[in-house]
Amino acid sequence: MASVVLSEAEKLYIVHGVQEDLRVDGRGCEDYRCAEVETDVVSNTSGSARAKLGHTDILVGVKAEMGTPKLEKPDEGYLEFFVDCSANATPEFEGRGGEELGTEIANTLYRIFSSESCVDLKSLCINPREHCWVLYVDVLLLECGGNLFDAISIAVKAALFNTRIPKVRVLEDEEGSKEIELSDDPYDCIRLNVDEVPCVVTLSKIGYRHVVDATLQEEACSLASLLISVTSKGALTCMKKVGKGSLDPESIFEMMETGKRVGKSLHTSLQKILDEEESLGTTRQKVGFLG
Amino acid sequence: MAPPARYCVPGERLCSTGEASAGSGTYTRHGFIFASLAGCLEKRNEESGLPVVSVVRDAESQLLPDVGAVVTCKVCSINSRFAKVHILYIGSTPLKSTFRGTIRREDIRATEKDKVEVYKSFRPGDIVLAKVISLGDAQSNYLLSTAENELGVVVARSEAGAQMVPISWCEMQCPRTHTKDFRKVARVQPEFLQT
């Protein structure tokens, strides 16, 4: 991951600031940075979104392709995640440098979406055992400014919200051979219900307190953080410790409570933005990424 | 030694720092001494002050070359700027795996550094005593120095294959052919002569 070099004095300054609930950029411990979310930014996808959180910039494209359902779940479609750490974000990602981080993030996304209620996978099935929709979710890191996981989950949720899958019908003739017919109307499509899609809240332990949405500098001061994914109803679907350090049990309980609270409000504001964008329709002025 | 030796595992609390001071294989935290190795507990009384608590494993311990340690190494290649060596021993403890080190030209001897020539100081295959001066950075490995009288070549073989005898601080002689070769010779201290 992108790294910053901090002197001991700078670290102490940040740690003491956090102790007083005042962070370097003026935020409190439970405040997010200003977030920008825009959907439908790439036209060649079924759904796309871009999320910008401070200096972290994430672009997500969802492509729906037809595939065969997995053997264990013959009547469900599935999601595939790929994370590309491009060298634009930091020079360390050049070549194979970002691969490890990419797989780590992808694995985390699989874990977050492993809960059955997240996305209605049954709606992605076309005909059991033979055809289903596979949603390829491609995450592109354009800029890394700390708190990657939260920004990625926001972008993924927005992109899934934006995803439109064309409607298809299965026609069966007398001999029993099946034919798939694509609807002629481009507006005739399935939308995904994203109410249950969780967002990640990463809580970084700094000193004796924890902060949400840490910047790169703050991440450098934190030895361990807790990553939890929260649904809009406040249920936790994933929990993971990241980082070199350890956490004491009491602070984990506190962090879970904070995460739930922060996650809920994050969902509310995200949903508001998404609905607003939706209502504007084509009249919306597009900013474009890195705008 | 008392017959019922106490064994401990990492993380076991041994005593408070008021009762003893922490020796090897232990660490202190919140005013207590904890074991950091699985092994036998040893309490050694010092004449002055607190007894030293340490955890020992009589199996060979996991040593790493540290700055200031005297190491025994074998020269594996030389060029005009430095000699590359493999570190084999730290003090008198053999290492389980070799570590690579570098002796730069300017670290070979203490005086007239600009006149030093690597090939007149070391040859591949020499056994050298050296001191670790730095752990090196991301690119380089351990940096060693022989800029002391006691450091330098201790064992070298001549072209004839015989073990050479030091005749001065900078020359060694082959007992068979009587040819002289240049080396940065160590004046080996008697305490290192075991065999």
Next chain:
Amino acid sequence: MPLDHRRLRGPEESQPPEVWAAAAGAGGAAAAEEEEAAAAAAAEEARDPCALRPLFARAGLLSQAEGSAYVELGGGTKVLCAAWGPREAAAEPGGGAAAGGRLVCEFRRAPFAGRGPRAAAGREAEREAAAALREALEPAVRLARYPRARLAVSALLLQDGGSALAAAVSAAALALADAGVEMYDLAVGCALCRPPGAAAAWLLQPSEPEERRAAARLTVALLPSLNQVSGLLGGGQGGPPDSWAQALRLGLDGCHRLYPVLRQSLLRAARRRAAPSTA
């Protein structure tokens, strides 16, 4: 006679018969499955959620590795771990890590570890488990004592009977301690799972069938004497934070109860090591 290994003498994709069994005999098989589920549910009723499976641990059994440990959980989880002390670290492309040592973890499943078909596709899962293992162990090891060096741990899962990662964490910590690596504490792993159903209680150390049917899973790693959580990895059907907090408490309690067993086995190994020289 030389065998042609490149030519596959079988269908390109093979499928476990269990998948088809359920669908083929719609009547009989489904009934059987239901019965099985009912039996499992009944067993769950009978099972004490706080019960730990018997654990067998032994340290220092591999002759070639510097440190090793074997952990077996009653019910069939078997993990073998080997650890190697500080070695010269290969030049890293990133550099950076000059301040302390690096801990390299490997987690492998034997091809026959799991139920069902011989799994070769587990690579991704293995890597995730290895990362989780490293994360759980890193806080326990005094890496600052090993500048510029590399410590290696490799865990081999011989048989997966549930709670595999948790067993691997415990075994790896034992192996590192057995190798004489300086550590702050041992790490103890414990797994939990929650069966489907709203009111279901978390079960400690689930077995493989329980784990397969579970709605949510959690693996906790604890440094028992420091009382610090070094690893936490879980996911599944969302529950309120309270439910997860309860799971965490139960898991930590489980870790504390497992710790004496691991400690005893390590002490025994340390004594055995010392015995030849003193006796």
